[in-house]
Amino acid sequence: MQASRARLFKEYKEVQREKTADPDIQLVCDDSNIFKWTALVKGPSETPYDGGVFQLAFSVPEQYPLQPPQVRFLTKIFHPNVHFKTGEICLDILKNAWSPAWTLQSVCRAIIALMAHPEADSPLNCDSGNLLRSGDTRGYQSMARMYTRLAAMPKKG
Amino acid sequence: MDSDHEFYDMYSDDEEEDSNNVDESNIDIDKQKNYKILKDFDIRQLVKEDISKISTILSVSRDVSLALLRRYNWKVDRANEEWFANEQEVRKSIGMFLCDNDNNNYVSVSKKSKNNDNIVNCGICFEEYNDVVYATCRKHPFCKLCWEGYIGASINYSGPNKCLDLRCPDPSCEAMVGESIIVELASERDKSKYYDYLFRSYIEENKKTKWCPYPGCECAVEFEIGSDDYSVICDCSNGFCWNCLEEIHRPINCDMVAKWKYVNEEESANTNWFRAFTKKCPKCDKSIEKNMGCMHMTCRCGYQFCWLCFKQWGVCASRCNRYEEKKEVTKSKEKIERYTHYYERWLSNGKSKDKALNDLKEMKEEGLKKLSNDNSLPEEELGFIIEAWEQIVECRRVLKWTYAYGFYLPKEEEAKTQFFEYLQGEAEAGLERLHHCVEKDLMKHLRSDEMDYTDKGSYKKFANFRSRVIGLTKITRNYFEKLVMALENGLQDVTNNPTKKIEQPMSSNSTSNNIMWMCDRCTFLNEDIHTVCQMCIED
Numbered sequence: 119m120q121a122s123r124a125r126l127f128k129e130y131k132e133v134q135r136e137k138t139a140d141p142d143i144q145l146v147c148d149d150s151n152i153f154k155w156t157a158l159v160k161g162p163s164e165t166p167y168d169g170g171v172f173q174l175a176f177s178v179p180e181q182y183p184l185q186p187p188q189v190r191f192l193t194k195i196f197h198p199n200v201h202f203k204t205g206e207i208c209l210d211i212l213k214n215a216w217s218p219a220w221t222l223q224s225v226c227r228a229i230i231a232l233m234a235h236p237e238a239d240s241p242l243n244c245d246s247g248n249l250l251r252s253g254d255t256r257g258y259q260s261m262a263r264m265y266t267r268l269a270a271m272p273k274k275g
Numbered sequence: 276m277d278s279d280h281e282f283y284d285m286y287s288d289d290e291e292e293d294s295n296n297v298d299e300s301n302i303d304i305d306k307q308k309n310y311k312i313l314k315d316f317d318i319r320q321l322v323k324e325d326i327s328k329i330s331t332i333l334s335v336s337r338d339v340s341l342a343l344l345r346r347y348n349w350k351v352d353r354a355n356e357e358w359f360a361n362e363q364e365v366r367k368s369i370g371m372f373l374c375d376n377d378n379n380n381y382v383s384v385s386k387k388s389k390n391n392d393n394i395v396n397c398g399i400c401f402e403e404y405n406d407v408v409y410a411t412c413r414k415h416p417f418c419k420l421c422w423e424g425y426i427g428a429s430i431n432y433s434g435p436n437k438c439l440d441l442r443c444p445d446p447s448c449e450a451m452v453g454e455s456i457i458v459e460l461a462s463e464r465d466k467s468k469y470y471d472y473l474f475r476s477y478i479e480e481n482k483k484t485k486w487c488p489y490p491g492c493e494c495a496v497e498f499e500i501g502s503d504d505y506s507v508i509c510d511c512s513n514g515f516c517w518n519c520l521e522e523i524h525r526p527i528n529c530d531m532v533a534k535w536k537y538v539n540e541e542e543s544a545n546t547n548w549f550r551a552f553t554k555k556c557p558k559c560d561k562s563i564e565k566n567m568g569c570m571h572m573t574c575r576c577g578y579q580f581c582w583l584c585f586k587q588w589g590v591c592a593s594r595c596n597r598y599e600e601k602k603e604v605t606k607s608k609e610k611i612e613r614y615t616h617y618y619e620r621w622l623s624n625g626k627s628k629d630k631a632l633n634d635l636k637e638m639k640e641e642g643l644k645k646l647s648n649d650n651s652l653p654e655e656e657l658g659f660i661i662e663a664w665e666q667i668v669e670c671r672r673v674l675k676w677t678y679a680y681g682f683y684l685p686k687e688e689e690a691k692t693q694f695f696e697y698l699q700g701e702a703e704a705g706l707e708r709l710h711h712c713v714e715k716d717l718m719k720h721l722r723s724d725e726m727d728y729t730d731k732g733s734y735k736k737f738a739n740f741r742s743r744v745i746g747l748t749k750i751t752r753n754y755f756e757k758l759v760m761a762l763e764n765g766l767q768d769v770t771n772n773p774t775k776k777i778e779q780p781m782s783s784n785s786t787s788n789n790i791m792w793m794c795d796r797c798t799f800l801n802e803d804i805h806t807v808c809q810m811c812i813e814d
Binding site: 121124125128129181183184185211214215217218219220 | 400402432445446
C-alpha cells in the first residue's frame with residue numbers, strides 16, 4: 119500500500135514537472151484518490167484516429183507497480199484491440215508482459231503505439247479485426263475515422 | 276547396471292518390510308525393470324546431479340547451469356554441445372552476460388560501495404539508494420525491497436515459466452535473474468513454490484520422465500527410452516502405460532486402446548439413446564424415432580410397418596400381441612450385440628480389477644497384520660496372499676484388454692478366433708479358480724475361530740492351503756503369460772499350421788484320447804510326449 123502510494127506520488131510529481139515534455143499525453147490524477155487517473159491522448163497522425171482526443175481511465179491496484187494498472191477507453195473508439203462497448207484494451211504489457219519499470223506515462227505511450235499498429239489477430243472488436251484480416255483496410259479506416267469524428271472530436275457549432 | 280544399483284539403494288528403506296515377505300518361489304517375479312519410480316527426494320537429487328555435472332564440465336556458476344538446463348530441456352549433453360559450439364550465442368539466449376571471472380559467483384547481488392557519490396535511483400520505486408541489486412546485465416539498478424516484490428509477484432502471479440525464466444525488470448533488458456538471487460530474496464513460502472516449479476519442469480520437460488497419471492500420486496517415473504515394454508507399475512500400486520498414459524493394456528497396443536475408448540464413448544452415448552427411442556426400418560435399416568401414438572409407421576423409404584412386430588402394416592392385424600421367439604436379427608443389431616458382448620466383459624473385468632486392487636491395498640495396509648495376529652502366524656508366512664492378489668490384479672487387467680482384442684479380431688479369421696477364445700477361456704478359468712480361492716477359501720482357513728495354528732495338525736492344513744494358493748498363483752501366471760505372448764505376436768501359431776493347433780481344444784473333451792492327457796492339478800491338456808504337466812511344471 120505504502121509502496122504503491124509513494125511510487126504514484128513520484129509519478130505525479132514527474133508529470134507535474136514535465137507537463138510539456140510529451141504534448142500528446144495529458145495525465146491527470148483524481149483530486150481525492152491517487153489510485154484513479156485519467157489521461158487524454160491524441161490520436162497518432164497518419165491514422166484514422168488523427169485529430170481525435172481520446173480519454174483513458176486508469177485504475178491502479180494496491181500492488182502497483184508489481185501488478186499492472188487497469189486501463190480502458192472512456193471515449194468510443196473503433197479498433198481491433200479495444201472492446202467497442204466497455205473500452206477494455208487488449209495489450210500484452212497490461213497483462214502478462216507487464217514490467218514494474220513501466221509507468222502510467224509509458225503505458226499511455228504504448229497505447230498510442232497500439233492505435234497506430236492494431237493487432238488484428240487478437241481482436242476484442244471482431245468486426246474491426248475481420249475488416250483488417252480480410253484486407254479491407256479502406257473499410258476499417260473509414261469506420262475508425264467515422265467514430266473518431268463522432269466521439270473524439272469537438273463538435274462543430 | 277549402475278542405475279539399477281541406485282534404484283535398489285533408493286528403495287532399500289521402503290521395501291525392507293516387503294522383501295521379507297517374498298516367498299522364495301516367487302523371486303522370479305522381480306524381473307529386470309526398465310523404469311524407476313522417482314519420489315520427491317530422488318527428483319531433487321537428480322536435479323542437483325545434473326546441475327553439478329554442467330557446472331563442473333563447463334566451469335560455470337550454478338545459475339548458468341540451471342538456465343542452460345532449462346533452455347535445453349534438461350538434456351545435459353545437448354547443453355554441453357551448444358555451449359562449446361557457440362558460447363556467446365548461448366549466453367545471449369539464456370540472458371547470462373558477463374563472460375569474465377565466471378568462476379567467481381558472478382551473480383548479481385552486488386552491493387555498491389557505500390560512498391555517497393554512488394547514489395542511484397531504483398527503477399521501480401524511483402527512490403534513491405546507494406545499496407542496489409543488479410541482474411546479470413549490471414545496467415538496471417533496483418532496490419532490495421522492489422526486487423523482493425518483483426520476485427514474489429513473479430512466483431505467485433505469473434506462472435511457472437515466467438518465474439523460472441525470470442528476466443531483469445527493465446522491459447528492454449533480457450538479463451536472466453538467476454536462482455541465487457531468487458533464493459536470497461524470496462520468502463520461505465515462495466522459495467518452496469519456486470523449487471516445486473523447478474522440479475515439475477524437470478519431470479515435464481525431460482523426455483525420459485513423466486508423472487504418474489493417477490490422482491493423488493506424487494511419484495514420477497523415469498523410463499529407459501527404447502525399451503519395448505511400456506508397462507509401468509507405480510508405487511501407488513497403479514499400473515499405467517508409459518506411452519499413452521492409459522492403464523496398462525497388454526496385450527493390445529496403444530492405438531487399439533484409443534480406438535476402443537473412442538468407440539465406447541461414441542457407443543455409450545449413442546446406443547443408449549438409439550436403443551431407448553429408436554428402431555430400425557426393417558427395409559432400409561434407417562433409424563426411426565416414434566413421435567406419434569399409433570403403431571402404424573411409415574418410413575421415409577415408403578415402407579409401412581407395425582412398430583411392435585416389424586411386419587408389413589396390415590399383416591399382423593391382431594397377431595402381434597402373441598409372443599414369438601425372434602428368428603432374424605438384423606445386421607446392425609448383431610453388430611451392436613457383438614460389441615455389447617465384448618464391452619460388458621471388458622467392463623466387468625475392469626471393475627473386478629479395481630475391486631481386487633482395493634483388496635490388495637487393504638491387505639497390504641492392514642489385512643495382513645490382522646490375519647497374522649488373529650491366527651498367531653508370522654507375517655512372513657502370509658506373504659503369499661499379497662503375491663496372489665497382485666497376480667489377480669494383473670490378470671484381471673490383461674483379461675479386460677483381451678476383450679478389446681477380441682472385438683477387433685476379424686471374424687473371418689476363424690482359426691485365430693477359436694484359438695484366441697480357447698486361450699482366453701483357459702486363462703479365465705484359471706483366474707477364476709485363483710480369485711475364488713483367495714477371496715472365499717481364505718475366509719475358511721484364516722478367518723474362522725476353530726483353527727488354532729499353534730496346533731500341529733491345523734498348521735498342516737494351513738500349509739496345504741498355502742501351497743495350493745502358491746501353486747494356483749503360479750499356474751495362473753503361466754496361463755496369462757502364454758496368452759499375452761500369443762496375442763502380442765498376433766496369434767501367428769495358428770496361421771502357420773492351422774490344423775494342428777485347433778485340434779487341441781476340439782479334442783479336449785475326451786480324456787481317453789491317447790494324444791492328450793489332462794493335468795489333475797490345473798486341468799491343462801498335455802500332449803502325450805510330456806510326462807509332467809507343461810503348465811504347472813516346476814521351472
